[in-house]
Amino acid sequence: MHFVVCVKQVPATTSVQIDPKTGTLKREGVESIINPFDEYAIEEAIRLKERVGGKVTVITMGPPQAESVLREALSRGCDDAVLLTDRAFAGADTLATSYTLAKAIQMLPDPVDLIICGKQASDGDTAQVGPGIAERLDIPHVCYVRKIVEIKENYIKVERMLEDGVDVLEMSLPALITVVKEINTPRLPTLKGMIAAKKKQILRWSKESINAEEDKIGLTGSPTQVVKIFYPPARQGGERITGNDAKEIARKLLEKLHSCGIV
Numbered sequence: 001m002h003f004v005v006c007v008k009q010v011p012a013t014t015s016v017q018i019d020p021k022t023g024t025l026k027r028e029g030v031e032s033i034i035n036p037f038d039e040y041a042i043e044e045a046i047r048l049k050e051r052v053g054g055k056v057t058v059i060t061m062g063p064p065q066a067e068s069v070l071r072e073a074l075s076r077g078c079d080d081a082v083l084l085t086d087r088a089f090a091g092a093d094t095l096a097t098s099y100t101l102a103k104a105i106q107m108l109p110d111p112v113d114l115i116i117c118g119k120q121a122s123d124g125d126t127a128q129v130g131p132g133i134a135e136r137l138d139i140p141h142v143c144y145v146r147k148i149v150e151i152k153e154n155y156i157k158v159e160r161m162l163e164d165g166v167d168v169l170e171m172s173l174p175a176l177i178t179v180v181k182e183i184n185t186p187r188l189p190t191l192k193g194m195i196a197a198k199k200k201q202i203l204r205w206s207k208e209s210i211n212a213e214e215d216k217i218g219l220t221g222s223p224t225q226v227v228k229i230f231y232p233p234a235r236q237g238g239e240r241i242t243g244n245d246a247k248e249i250a251r252k253l254l255e256k257l258h259s260c261g262i263v
Contacts, residue, residue, distance in 0.1 A: 010033060
């Protein structure tokens with residue numbers, strides 16, 4: 001079986017900085033990591049390969065330095081990697097991103113059985129790209145999967161996590177799932193895996209490589225755009241109400257609320 005994992009390179013949460021002049025994220029010199037939710041997708045794909053056989057292809061869209069997250073995925077047990085890198089892809093929103101990834105998946109030489117994504121990216125938190133890929137490919141999908149109960153050649157059964165319980169759902173393959181952290185514990189790369197990953201060839205595809213339409217990628221293909229990113233203003237100190245006992249404090253609070261027109 002052929003499993004595909006879509007991953008994203010994101011800034012380490014402790015390293016996020018905003019340029020005060022442009023209102024955009026500072027990416028130069030900022031540590032980047034695999035999106036934490038994607039680590040569970042990588043691990044689950046490798047476990048499925050060990051369980052039923054096949055191979056795992058990992059794909060990401062980003063600048064040339066995003067190759068590092070693909071190398072890490074290879075060191076953990078993925079077999080092939082594709083980097084979608086082109087200036088035309090820059091500025092893509094979730095719609096343009098899902099289109100680009102779907103086009104790349106269609107260009108893979110081997111038929112795909114299951115696509116696995118993390119439930120969301122830590123820098124965007126939209127959880128839209130995974131379902132967007134499935135819609136572009138016209139395949140069934142389930143989000144928030146916490147367990148793969150059974151998988152066969154043309155069939156998969158999964159448990160979807162809900163706020164008040166669990167859904168058990170069945171789908172035909174090919175299909176797409178997004179996974180939550182409850183699904184597994186990601187393994188660490190081995191020394192042997194890291195050495196092998198350094199030697200592995202990573203395919204680099206541009207917009208021409210995937211036959212992408214110009215008006216559906218990057219900023220041009222993005223109906224939503226981030227105009228500015230900024231830190232929220234610091235909160236000012238509040239007013240402390242004191243008194244000799246609870247009744248006095250409650251009376252003062254009520255008077256304050258009356259004076260503010262709240263009650």
